[in-house]
Amino acid sequence: MALSAAASDVSPSTDLDAMFDLAPVSLWLEDYSELRRMLDGWRAQGVTDLVAHLAEDPQRVRDCMARLKVLRVNQYTLQLFAADSQETLLGALDSVFRGDMSATVVHELDQLWRGQLSFESETVNYALDGRRLDVRVRARVLPGHEATWNRVLVSLDDVTERVAAQRRRDESEQYARSLFDRSPVSLWVEDFSAVRSLLESIRARGITDFATFIKVHPEFVTRCMQEIRVIDVNHETLRMFGAPDLATLLGNIPRIFRDEMRESFAEQLQDLWNHKTVQLREVINYSLSGEVLNIHMQFAVQEDRQDTWDLVLVSLVDITARKKAEAYLEYLGKHDVLTQLCNRTYYTEELNRLSRKGPWPVSIVAIDLNGLKQLNDQEGHAAGDSLLRRMGEVLGKAVDPPSWPARIGGDEFAVLLPMTDERGAEAMRERILTLLDMNNQFHAGQSGHALSLAIGLATCHAGEPLEAALLRADRAMYVDKANHYETTAQERRLA
Structure with a gap:
């Protein structure tokens, strides 16, 4: 938050000066006294909400920044911003502090307006060679200067790599999310961990013939169906089943998976009992309007969740049209x-x-x-x-x-x-x-x-x-x- 330079009256003649100059972090010694006088003047005029006052006229933010004076920077700062001297850096502050910094500056000014003598923020600066620098800003009015703000110590942490890595993660997540949301097939992310626990409890009781067990105890199949937790679905799922939103879909699951689906799910449980965690089958589902949907289902417990089954991806492809065509061809044949x-x-x-x-x-x-x-x-x-x-x-x-x-x-x-x-x-x-x-x-x-x-x-x-x-x-x-x-x-x- 520094746009103008003033001649330094500080020389590195003491140990503290040496520590400042050789510190392994970018340090700026600045004078905010003119800024304080401007803020005090606004307060005297009756301004109570600084953020609203600045929003009324964007020029006011630029006026505030113009009243900040850089007194001195250390060697690490020169290296970080690719400057051969303090004079070179201070003469090119318009290149360093450019772009839209107003939101960050308003946040910093508001903290000072509220009486805080320190603030933190993240913003973007630019080195003299054009590199973008993502920096973490920490500022503190130095002790003994609280009344005037004429000595403020500002440190900049270069977080460019972290921000870039986060940006890549965000982009990757956004890309994956986009692929999920916009997939042309219905996708469901589900948690089968409770189903796994139920199966293991049956196995622990010494049951070996699971097929006979579920015939004798059909309520176990119902219990397992109720224990499936749907984590997320994509847009195609909502469209396919005629649901306006996820909450409506999840609130009507018994209307979607019913009748023939019980037998199909019993077969699915049999496969899971036999450790078959990747499955393909054709099933019957129903839209919320009651329309029969012929579905080709692909079920897969994710590779790294084989011990928990808490992340299962299910894809459903609507093959109703194909089934109708096949039925019609069969009809024509007979x-x-x-x-x-x-x-x-x-x-x-x-x-x-x-x-x-x-x-x-x-x-x-x-x-x-x-x-x-x-x-x-x-x-x-x-x-x-x-x-x-x-x-x-x-x-x-x-x-x-x-x-x-x-x-x-x-x-x-x-x-x-x-x-x-x-x-x-x-x-x-x-x-x-x-x-x-x-x-x-x-x-x-x-x-x-x-x-x-x-x-x-x-x-x-x-x-x-x-x-x-x-x-x-x-x-x-x-x-x-x-x-x-x-x-x-x-x-x-x-x-």
Whole structure:
């Protein structure tokens, strides 16, 4: 806090002078008497809050600094500031004390204003060769000069390396924090030390079969889930789970980790019991709005915390979209896109499975959509597709699990009915025809085309080949189809 120089009236003629000059720390002997007179003048004018008074006019801070006089500096100061002499240093004080020092100066002035005869602060100075010097400033009005402040001893500790190291640590921490906060995946920092203690307490009781233990004592899994302490989460976590802030998220953890998560956590505990502290698995979580989230979880106890588990990093990647795409692809592989019924591939696979395992009896409803080829030829495939979609609606509503309908050809359909005898098959035919009639009534005024089906039934009992039942159902369907066309031809002749 020194901006002007005055000729020194002190010579190094005493031991104290020698100690001052040879001290291994930067020492400045300064005169604050003019500063004191300025402060006393302001106080006489009624100023009570120096900080507010200085804030009103920044020039007042510069005026205060201009009233400080440097009387003498020691050899260490010259070395520190790269000056070849005291005259050189004092002639370049504007280069030494530059930049924005106002906040530090105001703090120092306020301490003096409040009657303190010493102060400490940290600020930035500059050596004459341009080096930045971070310094710790300590100042003390010397005894016997309290009334005038005309002798003030100021020491500067060079803390440049410490400040630089702290700055690097802060930058590294800020960089790491930024990576954590802005990561595109959900990150959780958790404390599993209480979970570890619970597992060790079980081990100490002589339990060796942990899988059986948690089946017998499911409350232990619940207890472990409750003992997990969440230390921090990043922004993506809040976004993924629809939480406005960390407190809301932590207050709703049971809504996020529930249902299927209990089984997944039991598997996670089993791995931890077996000392597997790095884990990968797919789990189900829930957003605060209740939306199902398919999650790929990576769990890792940090390497230097293997003995405590008090620092665990968990990353969650939302794979819901991928799961939906996979489910859709699987659906396409087993379903007919036009009718939304099962396709021939799935039908064939199920026939093979039923022929091996049952359950018996198995009934088959073979169906053919009458008139589809003629409609396609006369009005185009769009009209035929509309009829097929209506067929899908009828069968989709008529058949309930474990039975299911399938489109097995252009105009061919089938319904497989496991655990269904002849009476059940006949009931299914009646249900289909009832819904068919309702569908025709609904669409009567729209397209004018009525759905017409040829249906054949057959039932296969245990010990019989399923293929034989399929042939019987097909033959019965073709008989019904022939009857339909014969009846239609007769109606045309009569018309």
